[in-house]
Every structure is written in structure tokens, then in C-alpha cells.
Amino acid sequence: MNSESLGKGWDVLDSQERARFEQLVLPHLDAAFNLSRWLLRSRADSEDVAQEAMLRAFRFFRGFNGGDARAWLLQIVRNTCYTWLEKNRQVELMTEFDEDLHQQSNATPETLAIAGDNRERLTRALETLPVRFREVIILRELEGCSYKEIAAITSVPIGTVMSALARARQRLQRALTQPAQQEASHEL
Amino acid sequence: MNCDFSGTLLHGYLDGELDAVRAAEFERHLEDCRECTASLGAAESLRATILRAQLYEPAPLALRKKIRSEIKGAAEAAHGPKVNVWRWIAVAASLLLVTGAAWYALQRNSATATSATTVTSAEMLDAHIRSLQAGHLTDVASTDQHTVKPWFDGKLDFIPPVKDYLDEGFPLIGGRLDVLGERNVAALVYGRRKHFINVFVWPTKEEDTPIHPPGSRQGYQWVHWRHKGMEFCAVSDVNAQDLHDLAQLIVQSMDGR
Numbered sequence: 240m241n242s243e244s245l246g247k248g249w250d251v252l253d254s255q256e257r258a259r260f261e262q263l264v265l266p267h268l269d270a271a272f273n274l275s276r277w278l279l280r281s282r283a284d285s286e287d288v289a290q291e292a293m294l295r296a297f298r299f300f301r302g303f304n305g306g307d308a309r310a311w312l313l314q315i316v317r318n319t320c321y322t323w324l325e326k327n328r329q330v331e332l333m334t335e336f337d338e339d340l341h342q343q344s345n346a347t348p349e350t351l352a353i354a355g356d357n358r359e360r361l362t363r364a365l366e367t368l369p370v371r372f373r374e375v376i377i378l379r380e381l382e383g384c385s386y387k388e389i390a391a392i393t394s395v396p397i398g399t400v401m402s403a404l405a406r407a408r409q410r411l412q413r414a415l416t417q418p419a420q421q422e423a424s425h426e427l
Numbered sequence: 428m429n430c431d432f433s434g435t436l437l438h439g440y441l442d443g444e445l446d447a448v449r450a451a452e453f454e455r456h457l458e459d460c461r462e463c464t465a466s467l468g469a470a471e472s473l474r475a476t477i478l479r480a481q482l483y484e485p486a487p488l489a490l491r492k493k494i495r496s497e498i499k500g501a502a503e504a505a506h507g508p509k510v511n512v513w514r515w516i517a518v519a520a521s522l523l524l525v526t527g528a529a530w531y532a533l534q535r536n537s538a539t540a541t542s543a544t545t546v547t548s549a550e551m552l553d554a555h556i557r558s559l560q561a562g563h564l565t566d567v568a569s570t571d572q573h574t575v576k577p578w579f580d581g582k583l584d585f586i587p588p589v590k591d592y593l594d595e596g597f598p599l600i601g602g603r604l605d606v607l608g609e610r611n612v613a614a615l616v617y618g619r620r621k622h623f624i625n626v627f628v629w630p631t632k633e634e635d636t637p638i639h640p641p642g643s644r645q646g647y648q649w650v651h652w653r654h655k656g657m658e659f660c661a662v663s664d665v666n667a668q669d670l671h672d673l674a675q676l677i678v679q680s681m682d683g684r
Contacts, residue, residue: 257498268494272486286490293494297501298560358480365482379442380477386444405438412473 260300263308268293270309270382271316277377278320280366284327285320292319310388317374317392324370331370364414372407379404432456433466441470501560547608552647554605555625555662558614564623565601565616575602579613587613587628588657590680597624597673607660617673624663624673631658638674650674655681 271292275285296303296315303311324331365373374393378384389404390397432453439445440453457463558564567578576589582604591599596619603614605627612629631653638652649662650670659677661670 260498261495265495265498268491269483269485272490273484276484277482282484282487286487289486290490290494290497294497294501297498358482361476361480362482376477380474381483386439386442401439401442401444402435404442405435408438408470408473412469415473415476 256300260297264296264300264303264312265293267309267312271312273381274313274316274374274377275320277365277373277381278317278370279323284323288319288323289316292316295319307388307391310384310391313378313382313384313392314394361415364411367414368407368410372403372410375400375403375407376411430460430462432460433463437463437467437470441467441474548642548649550607551627551649551660551662554607554614554627555647558603558605558616558625559623564603566603568601570599570601572599575599575615578602579604583611583613585613585630585657587615588677588681589615590677592617592673592676595672595676597676619663619665619669619673622663622665624661624665624670626673626677627660627662629658630656632656633658638671638678652678654678657681 268289272285272289275288275292276282279285279288292312292315296312299315365376368376371393375389378389378392384392386397386400389400393400395403436445436449436453440450445453457467567575569575569578570591570593572589572591576586579587579589579602587602589599589602593599597617600616600618600623603616605612605614607627607629610629612627615626615628617624617626633653635655636651636653638650640650642649642651647662647664648667648670649660650667651658651660652674653659654677659674661674663670
């Protein structure tokens with residue numbers, strides 16, 4: 240009669256389940272940490288958030304229906320990060336996503352190569368992007384996610400991923416080249 | 428940026444996400460469109476730049492260790508080490524039958540069962556086990572009864588008796604709202620050495636009943652009693668005597684002894 244509530248009670252109880260979690264989900268801890276580090280722009284905060292997300296994933300593991308464990312985990316990580324940002328840095332989430340981007344980027348392969356040789360500068364440029372642009376860059380370029388995975392992780396239609404990436408890359412190019420051009424003009 | 432393709436399709440092409448037909452179309456377009464050729468070059472260069480910068484930040488070793496041990500802890504807190512799950516399920520199923528029947532009998536015998544709360548042992552065990560999972564134990568974590576008691580104020584339609592029994596070896600750890608038998612109940616959490624005891628409390632119109640001989644099955648036990656319009660269920664993996672002692676302490680302090 241109470242088989243359902245009984246089932247809930249066994250969440251996480253099974254040592255086999257735990258082994259399965261450790262085998263399927265735990266290996267993606269690097270991905271979890273990397274994503275939260277870039278979303279939160281802070282290593283210290285992302286240690287806490289990645290840990291919280293991992294424990295949440297553990298608790299909800301019964302809800303994982305197989306399939307792509309990394310995408311499943313990263314979705315939880317992303318949600319946990321957004322909750323954290325809402326609580327601690329609400330301003331960042333209000334940054335306009337649909338900003339007018341028809342402004343032409345002057346990036347050429349050459350200026351980019353010069354600017355990008357500097358890891359710090361690239362980090363700074365990435366961190367100036369609104370979080371919703373930043374996340375698609377991280378997922379695509381650092382994590383190597385497919386559009387389908389990015390769509391699942393960020394809860395947007397797959398068709399939106401391509402345009403989000405396009406805009407994010409244009410923004411990043413601008414952020415990278417503009418300071419370089421300014422510096423160049425100072426030298427002149 | 429006049430070319431429609433350079434805005435979006437180009438990126439699908441760069442990421443290898445276009446189907447063969449659209450990719451071929453785009454390649455034909457590239458032959459004629461200088462803008463797209465330039466944009467593609469810039470996008471490829473950006474990608475190379477990101478790769479070269481090695482921005483990926485793997486998790487610190489300490490974090491990995493911490494999470495491993497927390498998961499181990501959460502799992503063991505929830506079921507204790509070396510538990511045979513199937514045996515548990517069998518045990519719980521038989522408990523359900525026995526206590527379900529007992530409750531049914533109780534309800535039938537009770538003349539004033541109008542608003543009685545029916546709680547099955549499975550539900551109670553569920554609530555206990557759930558509470559042991561990370562972050563679920565207490566809503567208000569405090570060893571101070573004067574913090575825990577007011578916390579329930581306004582959250583429940585009754586006032587549970589809250590007292591710390593640190594000196595008697597049952598330190599108060601905190602309180603929590605829980606749901607049993609489709610009603611909100613107070614859950615008081617006590618410690619006993621390294622174990623936790625959940626004491627569920629809700630109001631009742633039934634007569635007082637003594638502290639029941641414990642329900643006891645392979646690890647979890649519980650005792651049940653009613654006293655002065657309150658119904659209690661204490662659940663834990665500590666031994667039956669400990670549970671009985673705590674129950675007695677609660678009864679005594681309600682009597683002002």
C-alpha cells in the first residue's frame with residue numbers, strides 16, 4: 240500500500256547505487272568545478288558551490304534516468320550557481336542578454352593572436368561577459384559540449400544555442416581586441 | 428555585418444553542428460562571401476587562442492576528497508554500514524503489514540477517531556531516513572531549547588514540548604518541520620553518542636498511552652506514546668533502552684518532574 244513512500248526511503252541507501260554514482264557522476268567533478276569557477280568568477284566560492292551541487296546530485300541520483308551523466312550533473316551545477324548568484328550577486332544576472340550586437344567587431348586573426356597570448360587578458364575578457372554568454376563559451380570551448388548538451392544544460396531550445404554562441408564569441412572578440420586597440424593608440 | 432550567415436550559421440559550421448547539406452551550402456557561400464571568410468578566420472583564431480590559454484580549471488584535490496567522504500558519510504548515515512537492502516525491504520514490508528493492521532485496529536476501536544492522524548511505521552522510517560541525508564536533519568540547528576521552541580511558533584498549530592537533555596546524554600541538536608499522516612508534525616532531533624534520534628510530535632485527542640514496547644527491526648527501532656494531548660514517535664538506530672529513556676525524560680518533563 241505504501242510502496243511509493245517506501246521507495247523514497249531507499250533513496251541513496253543502496254551501496255550499489257552509491258558505487259554507480261561514484262562511477263558515473265563523480266568523474267565529472269572537474270567539469271562541475273570548472274563550470275562553477277567560470278560562472279562565479281571565483282575559485283573559493285566555486286569550491287562551495289561545486290560541493291553543494293555534487294551533494295544535490297547525489298541526493299537526486301534516483302532521478303537520473305541514465306544517459307549523459309555529465310550533462311545531467313552540469314545542469315545541476317548551473318542551477319546551483321544561478322541560485323548562488325541570485326542570492327549573492329543579483330546585479331550580474333540582470334545584465335542585458337539581448338544587447339544590440341550589430342556593432343562590428345574589428346577582430347582579425349592577427350589582433351586576436353596578439354591579445355590572446357596573454358592568459359590573464361583572456362580571463363579578464365571572459366569575465367566581463369554577461370554570465371549567459373560566458374556559460375556557452377565555457378561549455379563549448381572548454382568542456383567541448385555539443386549543441387544538444389548545451390541546450391540540455393542551459394535549458395534552452397537547441398536552435399538558440401547556435402545564436403547564443405555566435406553572439407558570445409563576437410562579444411569575446413570585442414572584449415579582447417578593444418583594450419588592445421586602445422593600448423595601441425596610446426602608444427601612437 | 429550584413430551577411431546573415433556570419434551571425435549564426437558560421438558558428439554551426441565551425442562547431443561541426445550543421446548537417447551535410449547545410450554544411451555544403453555554407454561552403455559554397457564561403458567562396459563568394461568575403462565577410463564570412465574573414466569572420467570564420469577570426470572565430471577559428473579565437474578558438475585557438477582559448478585552447479592555447481589552457482583556461483580549464485580542474486577541481487582541487489582537497490575538494491575531491493571532501494566530496495568523497497561526504498558522500499560516504501551521507502550514505503552510511505542513511506543506512507549504516509553493511510546493510511543488505513533486500514533484507515531491509517523485506518523487513519519494511521513486513522513491518523508495514525503488522526503496523527498497518529495495528530493502526531487499523533486502533534482506528535476502529537477508537538470512538539473519537541474523527542481527526543486522528545494515522546501514521547504508518549513505513550512513513551515514519553521514511554521520514555527518519557530522509558532526515559539523515561545531507562542537509563535534511565534540521566531546519567533550525569540549535570542546542571538551545573529557547574531557540575528551537577520559538578522557531579516552531581507560527582509554523583504549527585500546536586506547541587511541541589522542547590527540552591534539551593544534554594546532562595542525561597541526549598543533547599538537543601535542532602528541530603525540523605516534517606509531514607506524517609498528511610499533517611505537519613514537529614521533528615525534534617536529539618543526539619545519542621554518534622547517532623541521531625528523531626522525535627516526531629503532533630497533537631492528539633486520544634487518551635494517554637504508555638511508552639510502547641519498542642518496534643525493533645535490525646537496526647531501527649521506535650517507541651510510541653501519547654501524553655497530555657500529544658502523540659510521540661521516537662525513531663533511531665540507537666538501542667531500545669536509550670529510546671525508552673529519552674521517552675521517559677520527555678514524559679517526566681511534561682509532568683514537571
